[in-house]
Amino acid sequence: MSAAATGVGPAFWLLAVGIIGGALGVVLLRNMVQSALCLGLVLLLVGGIYLNLHADLLAGFQVLLYVGAVVTLVLIAIMLIHNLAARYVVQTNQRWGLGAVAAVASGALLVWAINDTRWPVTLRPVDYSEQLRQFCLALLDKYILPFEVAAVVLLVALLGAIVFAQQTERSE
Amino acid sequence: MSDPAASAAVQPYLLLSAVLFCIGLYGVFSRLNAVGVLMSLELLLNACNINLIAFSRYCDRGVELARFGGTALGAQGQVLALLSITIAAAEAAVGLAIVISIYRSFRHINVDDLDLLRW
Amino acid sequence: MSGFPWASLATETALLGLGLLLVTLDIVVTDKHRKHLLGYVALGGLLLCLLPAAGSCVGPDAPEELFGGLYRTDDFQRYFRLLSIVVSLLVGLLTLDYLEHIRIDRGVFFIILVFGTQAMILLAGANDLVLIYLSFEFLSIASYILVGFLLGKDKGAQNEVKRSTEASLKYLIYGAVASGVMLYGFSLFYGLAGSTSLPRIAEVYGQAGNEMIKVVALALVLVGMGFKVGAAPFHQWAPDVYEGAPTPIAAFLAVGSKGAALAVLTRFLVIGLGVSDFASPILDWRVMVAILAVLTMFVGNLLALLQANIKRLLGYSSVAHAGYLLAAVACNFAVTTGGAGAAVRLDGVQAMLIYLAAYLFMTVGAFAVVVWYQRNSGSELVEDYAGLAQRSPGMAVAMLIFMLSLTGIPPTAGFVGKLFILRATIAQGELWWLGLAIVLNSVISAFYYMNVVRVMFYLKPKAGVVLRPTFATPAVVGLCAAATILLLLQFGVLVELTAAPLGAILTN
Amino acid sequence: MAVEAISGQWVWIVPLIPVLPALAFFVGIIGGGLGLHKRVSNLTIGAMALSCLLAWGTVFLPVLLNFLGGLQHGHPEPFSWSHNWFWAGAGGPGDGLFIGVMVDHLTAAMLAMVTLVVLMIEVYAVGYMAHEPHYGRFHSYVSLFAAGMLGLVVSNNYLTLLVSWEIMGVCSYLLIGFWYHKDSARKAAKKAFMVTRLGDCGMLIGIFIAYAYCGSFQFEQVFLWAKTAAPVLVALTALGLFMGSVGKSAQFPLHVWLPDAMEGPTPVSALIHAATMVSAGVYLVARSYPLFYGAHGDLAGDLELTALGQVYTLEPLTVVAWIGGFTALFAATMAVFAADIKKVLAYSTISQLGYMFLALGVGGYTAAVFHLLTHAFFKALLFLGSGSVIHAVEHAMHHEHVHEDPQNMYHMGALWTRMPATAWTFLLGTLALAGVPPFAGFFSKDEVLLEALRGHHANPILGGFGLAVAFLTAFYMTRLLMLTFFGRPRFPQVWAHTEDSPAVMTRPLMVLAIFAVILGLPAAPAFFGGENYVHAFLNMDGLALFGVEAPHALRPDFGVATIATLLALSGIVLGVALYGTPAGAAARRLAWGNALLRAAMTAPKRLYWMNELLYAVFVVPTFAVMRWCNAVDRYVIDLTVNLVGWLTLVMSNGWRWFDQTIIDKVGVEGPARTAQGVAEVGKFAQTGKVQGYALVAVTGLLLLVAVRVWLVR
Secondary structure, three states, X not given: OOHHHHOOOHHHHHHHHHHHXXXXXXXXXXXXXXXXXXXXXXXXXXXXXXXXXXXXXXXXXXXXXXXXXXXXXXXXXXXXXXXXXXXXXXXXXXXXXXXXXXXXXXXXXXXXXXXXXOOOOOOOOOOXXXXXXXHHHHHHOOOHHHHHHHHHHHHHHHHHHHHHHHHHHHHO | OOOHHXXXXXXXXXXXXXXXXXXXXXXXXXXXXXHHHHHHHHXXXXXXXXXXXXXXXXXXXXXXXXXXXXXEOOHHHHHHHHHHHHHHHHHHHHHHHHHHHHHHHHOOOEHHHOOOOOO | OOOOOOOOOHHHHHHHHHHHHHHHXXXXXXXXXHHHHHHHHHHHHHHHHHHHHHHHHOOOOOOEEEOOOOXXXXXXXXXXXXXXXXXXXXXXXXXXXXXXXXXXXXXXXXXXXXXXXHHHHHHHHEOEHHHHHHHHHHHHHHHHXXXXXXXXXXXXXXXXXHHHHHHHHHHHHHHHHHHHHHHHHHHHHHHHHOOOEHHHHHHHHOOOOOHHXXXXXXXXXXXXXXXXXXXXXXXXXXXXXXXHOOHHHXXXXXXXXXXXXXXXXXXXXXXXXXXXXXXXXXHOHHHHHHHHHHHHHHHHHHHHOOOOEHHHHHHXXXXXXXXXXXXXHHOOEEEEEOOOXXXXXXXXXXXXXXXXXXXXXHHHXXXXXXXXXXXXXXXXXXXHHOOHHHHOXXXXXXXXXXXXXXXXXXXXXXXXXXXXXXXXXXXXXXXXXXXXXXXXXXXXXXXXXXXXXXXXXXXXXXXXXXXXXXXXXXXXXXXXXXXXXXXXXXXXXXXXXXXXXXXXXXXO | OOOOOOOHHHOOHHHHHHHHHHHHHHHHHHHHHOOOHHHHHXXXXXXXXXXXXXXXXHHHHHHHHHXXXXXXXXXXXXXXXXXXXXXXXXXXOOOOOOOEEEEOXXXXXXXXXXXXXXXXHHHHHHHHOOOOOOHHHHHHHHXXXXXXXXXXXXXXXXXXXXXHHHHHHHHHHHHHOOXXXXXXXXXXXXXXXXXXXXXXXXXXXXXXXXXXXXOOOEHHHHHHHHHHOOHHHHHHHHHHHHHHHHHHOOOOOOOOHHHHHHHOOHHHHHHHHHHOHHHHHHHHHHHOHHHHHHHHHHOOOOEEEEEOOEEEEEOHHHHHHHHHHHHHHHHHHHHHHOOEHHXXXXXXXXXXXXXXXXXXXOOOHHHHHHXXXXXXXXHHHHHHHHHHHHHHHHXXXXXXXXXOOOOEHHHOOOOOOOOHHHHHHHHHHHHHXXXXXXXXHHHHHHHHHHHHXXXXXXXXXXXXXXXHHHHHHHHHHHHHHHXXXXXXXXXXXXXXXXXXXXXXXHHHHHHHHHHHHHOOHHHHHHHHOOOXXXXXXXXXXXXXXXXXXXXXXXXXXHHHHHHHHHHHHHHHHHHHHHHHOHHHHHHHHHHHHOOHHHHHHHHHHHHHHHHHHHHHHOOOHHHHHHHHHHHXXXXXXXXXXXXXXXXXXXHHHHHHHHHHHHHHHHHHHHHHHHHHHHHHHHHXXXXXXXXXXXXXXXXXXXXXXXXXXXXXX
16 A cells, blocks of 8 residues: 555654654553653644644643643652652562453454444545644534533532642641 | 445454553553553553554545635544543543652562452 | 523522522631631521522422523432532531541632632533533533542641542543543534534434434543443542542532432433434444443442442442442333323333432431541541440441441342342343342442441440541431431432422423 | 223221221331330230221121122122222323222121231230230231231232232341340341242243233232233243242241240231231132142143153143142141151141142132131140240249250140140140131131042042141140149149230130130031021122133032041040050150160060069959050050151151251342352452552453353344
């Protein structure tokens, strides 16, 4: 199959290699800070995949929300927890072997099932501005409810985080 | 509509996401500390998001816009992905707060050693 | 869509308003008044919300598709809306007596409880993968926080805090994995159908082709939903979390969260995948659900046999009941009627709805007795219930009623529920072995439920427990016991109430 | 529908009959908690008395009068009242779940019997349980128990029947284990609950098969359905229901719980054995007789099994008959060797219930119901009487600091003079149970035997079982009587302190004794060519309603009656001979103390020694010959008694082994043990480590897909 038919250019392969490498870094590295940085890299590269798929807005969200917020949070947590940062200790439990087998088996199942499938693909040209406009309109139209709900979810999460943070003073 | 060649357009993305999913699962199973587990979870969600965006690019059938008219192509997957990013952020906030709380009580965050509750 | 559908969403809007009001109060009110005020406001507000929710349940109403088919307010959703609010009310009442065990931030507890209720209601009405995923996670996040709310007052209770926090983290990790796996399944369904709307997915699912990926995607989704329902082998979090969580929240998870998950599971399976006309027998989801159901029953009941902690015992019992409920979900079938073609009979769904109502009262009631006793004796061990019948016959008889009901022995609502499930399995025909498994399991379950009764009625009381008078918990116990008996006497009401959702769920 | 609504304006009274005791339970359990123990019994007895009054005044007597009126006009008309409280369901009448009451002759008779017997038991319990700390609780439970039975009797559908059935199950659990400080009581309670629950499984399945295919729980609807339904379904339903009966009525092989259930206080035993629990099983089969009888070929077919190329038919009624007949014989032999006074009565109950099922199985519907009614009265009498004895002996032993089992008959003796009221009533009960004319048991037992020997589905083997049981019953009851009330006192000082029970306990005995004497008389005219009023009253109104040709009840004939009476008398004579005379005691000592061979060897030895002695002392040869003849006689009798005794002992031991090993260990404990074992393994996975859980979940997911795709296609 040619690159043109699949719509996948060399950029994709570069991104894919980067993502997989980074992901392996996230789960395998012994230093949590390095691990967190790898996560940042992966998330950034996934944003690249979105660009490759012409989902520019999503790519922006990905970088802002994930790389900006989540990775920062993770790093703060690592810093708060002593003896976690900058240490090279064994970071896997005793079940890692079984875990690897299960993970590979489920990966194999997924790959097999995906390859076995004829996806109902429609190849169509993309009108960037039109798609963006439609996406935004959809958010205001049909998806107004999920949007509002998401706001409440964030509020709840905020309250929850406060609850757990407060307890510490009491228990010390 | 769904000839093999066209189907192949979306395949590489799906395979990438499957591999990412499987790496994420491995991380969830094997990471000793809670922060590592939470990071692996982010990999899982990203795998899903890659799927969603790939499908929204190639397979979407569009949604009618009742108020504004017209059909929004690819919006469904993107909205779902967007929400999943939001949720992931919320979950990470709560999760890390709990992890810190755990650290204060247990003086460690080894998920494997948290077994007060069992049997 | 002209304007906001106020009439249909009165309850939802009121709940949102209540939640926001509580947030405001939490900021405004001084610490001195905060202790009880927010609880009372929350309960009062929930009581008010009960009115529109109950009102909308009377008589069949046309289903309404809101937000472009994203959200459906049909009788099915209205039924669950009512149940959710009832659960939250009971749990809120229980919490009033439990306040001293809860973290200082009591206001936040009620805020999150109210928002959790909101999430359950949204979940019951979600008709689109987008909203399903969102409200699923909404409920999850609220639950993670509620589970971690336990506070030990003195140094000796430090262990309680540890357990609660541990339960919270375990729940979060397990839940996040499960929902991640479910989202992966959702993405596959989206790819197959090109749409996230359940009816659109149904158009594709029943057709021939791509069977393998459909089965895989279904299994992935079942992981997530099975997690919330508490179905084996995705149940393992349940006993741990129930044991660690504040007891009222354990009741909330066992009933509210499970109920909402069943609602969404049913809707996803019946609307999203269809009930009949599968091009290939392998696509028939009922077999998969039935397998899970049987596994769940056996795992729940067998492991419950070994439990010494009553919260854990109830945890496993709730797993077993998830099995019965799943069995009901699997028992829907198509019958050919005269010349009019195939009609779908949703006996199983109706049985599930009936059983859920019975399950609500008996489980919340049992947990309420646990709350009450825990408050008095500080113990959660079954053996410490010794001689309860002599010290407090009322509570013991109430617990007896709940245990009988959970076993499915008349004269209790649990019996009626099981009866309808059995009827559905037999009527379905092909899945008769489900009925057999249920009968077998009710024999197994009698061992551990009756053990609680034995301890209460037949053992000598231990010294040193002083029973303190309270108001809220006995009220909940009494309410639930009365409901457990009355639902048997008046289950016609229940049958009528659940008949409408059946029509509603299928009419588009 | 043939159900006529007569006196519809009174029907609201019928539900009150079970509801009153139920209300008394609720008030009583709360009152007991508030410390009003002594008052509780006033309340429950008052409620029961009111129920009894309602049952007799508004149901039984009107029905009886109506029946007698109909009799004069030539055609007795069966009638019943049917009323629906409320309906539930989506569709029309066929789809709904009706709950209501139904009164026909069977119900009316049962109501009269149950309310009266329970009332007597409750009054008796006032005396018996007087020093019990949980007096109020006891009376509350008894009240609920009675409510369950009454609810069962008035039900017009299987649903409320099942509900009441299970209420009784729970009450039996609570009451058998009432003295929970005894470990054996707790075990017995659990055993009773679990074993009957095993039977309930079958019953549930039976009811649900009927419900699934007929769409209703109503008796009428189900019976109508049975007329046209596939024979296999009807037969399966019937067998399922019978399985419930086997559990509840303690038939082989689920009889094991009943002897253990003696651990409860004696009034409870009386309650379980006479008026409620075990009668429910017989009542269920009698009530569902159209299903069973239909399966005999008149209505529908039988369950056909194809094996090895041949077709075997399995008739539910045949199963009923054989299980009943076998149980009757087998329990009777066990009763012969029991030493505990209550155990003798317990085995006797199992045996008599077996009799009733035997009667049902051979088509003797009337005979079975008749025996059920008479048996309730005299068995309640016997149990309460034995309770009175135990009560008295226990007190005396306590007083004299004798630490022996007060229930063991070998510790009693000669109580006739110490407690005459108990003894006289007990004697009447014994005669009734033994089947001596003209007591109640004679007439009902005679009908059972008649059906088994001469009926439409008579079977010589089953008839033989029946006759053997008649003999054994008379024998073991005489034995009981002799050991308890006659002979020498075993502990003279205890005996001297034994006093008859107070009037509150003996008066109920007298009331029951009156019924034990007269209840059979309505059947007596039939012997002299007159009307058999019992037959006419009970005759199949349950069946006639549904267009079933009722099996024609036989006219009693003197042949069977004579044989039965002779057997009973010979049983009594043997009992008196063995247990009431010194020679009998000697014979027993020989039979029990020595094994067969030793007896056979020592007897001649003693014989020769005796002969020589006789020759030496008395030289008169005729005298010697006389002695010799006497000895030979003794030898022959000894040998026979030994042989029979040995055989029965072996059988009884074998059965005890079977009970304890196969049924208890494998049947009852086995599943529990297995479940425990499986659970231990499952516990292994619950390590508390959440990542392990996630691993299990994903593995489960993979397996689920694998099973779905490759195994369950």
